[in-house]
Amino acid sequence: MTKTKALLYGLFLLTVVRLSAQSNALSDSPYSVFGIGIPNAFSTGKTNALGGAGIALKSDNSLNALNPASLGAMPVKHFFFDIGYTSQYTSLSQGSRNGTQSISSFSNLAMAFPVTKESAVSLILAPYSKVAYNLSGVTTSIEGSTSFYTSDVEANGGVNSLDLNYGYSFWDKLRLGVTGTYYFGKTEQTTYNDILGYSLDIQEESRYTGYRLGAGLQFDLNQNISLGSTLKLPATLETNQKSIISQDYDDDITEETSLDNFDLPLEIGFGLEFKFGENYAFYTDYIRKSWSNTQQADALDYYKDQEEFKAGITFTPHPGGLYYWQNIEYRAGINYDTGYLTIAGKDIDQYSLSLGLGLPVSRSGSKLNLMYSYGQNGTRSNNLVFEKIHSLSINFSLDGIWFVKSKYN
Structure with missing residues (x-):
């Protein structure tokens, strides 16, 4: 871990742990200072409004990105396209101080098409994690002196994932799938230091690349009950950093270094559709993610095993009915995430409640998927940061039909 990274962790602890913290502003999420940032919680289609559940959901009328095995149920001559956009408004509190922030971005770009009657392929581009924080007015003592210096820290960026998935159906009940993921992205962090009237600015650009393999299965017990499971193998993201140090009294200093690699844990998931x-x-x-087994050098004992519990329900008044309102799908979900961070002896967990609609836009099965969720993250204990998160997501899920001869000239 570099000295600058160690300083950043120190600034975070000063800001969100000590009762006498000197930070005057809270912006974005300070928890994204750890690792490669906060994981993206949004996916394709209707799963966002189901609390993120959908490991056992088949891709029979829309693309499900949670399990590659779902592609085995994709109908022949169909083409799925899904694009998503999310917006979040967060209120943050720490002791007597409060702040707000809002951010909007695309959540996914995905497509899928059949290869044979029993198999299909999908390609999905999505953010994997996000870094966005702003710590201002943090004071730190100068070693060996009674003086202090002031620092402001700004950071943004994240890591993206590009998934190539393949699913195959056996005997109409069993579906198996494999996935390969390429991770890429960068984070940019600038630390502005005012040391006894002199400016010392440190700009750091960290780049991440890596690959990962995964697999999934789905099995239909009968027409009403299906089971699903997913597996993502551990992976390593190679990390390189470029630093530029600017000072009032000397020329800029540029350094390029290789940092400790960032490890992704083994992930195992199980799902049920009824x-x-x-x-x-x-x-x-x-879903269980074995973060403790990564034993990362820069984790500072903050990483722990993570568990996610998700559930959702859908209701359609009269599928295939003549009236528009009869085909609207109403959705609701709940999500509890134990988190993977322990700070000042407290687990940083999160829960959320979601509501959504699937609005038909054509007889072919295309839908406009809308979702609103309310969640809470963090804790007020030990002067940590507590976040209330309002989220909106819009996904346009297109179901097109290929190579069908027109009945009319």
Whole structure:
């Protein structure tokens, strides 16, 4: 871990742990200072409104990015396209201080098409993690002196993922899938230091690249009950950093270094789909991420094993009915995430509640998916930062039909 990274962790602890913290502003999420940032919680189609559940959901009328095995259910001659956009408004509090921030960005760009009657391929581009924080007015003592210096820290960026998925159906009940993921991206961090009237600015650009393999399966017990499972193998992101140090009294200094690699943990997930006739469907997922096994050098004992519990339900008044309102899909979900960070003896967990609609835009099955969620992250204990998060997501899920001869000239 570099000296600048160690200083940044120190600034975070001064800001969000000590009761006498000197930070005067809270912006974005200070928890994104750790690792490669806060993971992206949004996916394709309707799963956002189901609390993120959908490991057992088939890709029979829209693209499900949570399990590559779902592609085995994709109908022939169809083409799926999904693009998503999210917006978040967050209020932050720490002791007597409060702040707000808002951010909007695209959440995914995905497409899928069949290869044979039993198999299909999908390509999905999405953010994997986000870094965005702003710590201002932090004072630090100068070693060996009674004097202090002031620092402001700004950072942004993140890591993206590009998934290539393949799913195959066996005997109409069993579906297997494999996925390969390429990770790439960068984060930029600038630290402005005022030391006894002199300016010392440190600009750091960290770049990440890596690959990962995964697999999934789905099995239909009967027409109403399906099971699903996913596996993502551990992976390593190679990390390189370029630093530029600017000072009032000397020329800029440029350095390029290789940092400790960032390790992604083993992930195992299980899911259930249960349908109540034609109108209702229930989904629930459990995911475990073994962060403690990564034993990363810069984790400073903050990483712990993470568990996610997700559940959601859908209701459609009359699928295939003549009236528009009969085909609207109503959705609701809940999500609890134990988190992977422990700071000042406190686990940084999160929960959220979500509501959504699937609005038909054509008879072919295309939908406009809308979702609103309210969540809480962090804790007020030990003077840590507590976040209230309002999220909106819009996904346009297109279901097109290829190579169908027109009946009319």
